[in-house]
Amino acid sequence: MREHMCCHVLLAARATVRLGVAVVMAAAVLTAGGASEAQTPPSSMAIGLGLALSPADIERYAITVFPDGRNLPPGRGSVEQGSRLYAMHCAACHGAQGIEGPAARLAGTDGFIGWSDPLRPLRVRKYPLQVLSVGAMWPYATTVFDYVRRGMPLHAPKSLTDAEVYAVTAHLLHLNGLVPGHAVMDRETLPLVVMPGRARTVNAWALEP
Numbered sequence: 072m073r074e075h076m077c078c079h080v081l082l083a084a085r086a087t088v089r090l091g092v093a094v095v096m097a098a099a100v101l102t103a104g105g106a107s108e109a110q111t112p113p114s115s116m117a118i119g120l121g122l123a124l125s126p127a128d129i130e131r132y133a134i135t136v137f138p139d140g141r142n143l144p145p146g147r148g149s150v151e152q153g154s155r156l157y158a159m160h161c162a163a164c165h166g167a168q169g170i171e172g173p174a175a176r177l178a179g180t181d182g183f184i185g186w187s188d189p190l191r192p193l194r195v196r197k198y199p200l201q202v203l204s205v206g207a208m209w210p211y212a213t214t215v216f217d218y219v220r221r222g223m224p225l226h227a228p229k230s231l232t233d234a235e236v237y238a239v240t241a242h243l244l245h246l247n248g249l250v251p252g253h254a255v256m257d258r259e260t261l262p263l264v265v266m267p268g269r270a271r272t273v274n275a276w277a278l279e280p
């Protein structure tokens with residue numbers, strides 16, 4: 072019985088302490104709120120992480136090119152210019168013909184081996200590198216442009232001008248037999264290139280009507 076009483080007293084004491092703490096906290100919040108409204112501007116209440124971006128900063132990052140070619144920049148580049156740029160900036164990693172590696176294979180339109188191909192396990196063993204390539208897999212030429220512009224060359228992304236990216240993209244398309252050697256790519260011509268990978272993929276971007 073004594074034990075029982077004891078527990079009651081303890082619980083009551085704890086509840087009182089908790090109530091006290093809550094009252095003190097509420098009072099603190101009220102005081103802080105009142106004080107900040109009266110004296111401190113709201114911005115000084117911010118945690119202080121991150122930076123506000125200016126419109127010029129945002130422009131540097133808002134470079135997404137959509138599958139239908141929306142947001143492609145001005146500029147143009149030919150297959151021939153692209154082949155020179157490719158030798159200088161890309162061949163060391165992707166190989167002279169875009170197939171030797173060591174980095175990802177960039178050429179090979181007929182090498183795609185569909186999952187429905189019953190002989191796939193045999194073919195994959197024979198041509199392991201042909202399964203994936205720009206020509207086999209990429210659904211839109213505009214996406215190749217976007218990728219190269221934002222990510223390549225790997226050690227110096229965004230170091231090429233837009234015209235140079237058009238040119239290397241033209242060269243990659245030519246390596247894949249998708250455009251002739253005299254082709255010139257720009258915001259008009261690039262979206263017209265039909266990629267073999269398109270039929271094998273699903274578009275996650277809503278296209279404008």
Ligand code: HEC
Pocket residue numbers: 157160161162163164165174175176177203204205208215218219223224225226239240
């Ligand atoms: C320093 C090595 C290096 C250089 C130089 C380089 N790349 Fe790459 N590239 C890579 C690597 C590694 C990948 C694979 C990246 C990944 O999967 O995340 C890649 C991937 C790619 C892909 C995507 C391939 C695919 O199907 O997934 C393209 C296209 C590409 N590079 C184009 C270029 C072009 C064009 C240049 C020259 C302007 C270039 N790369 C220069 C290393 C390089």
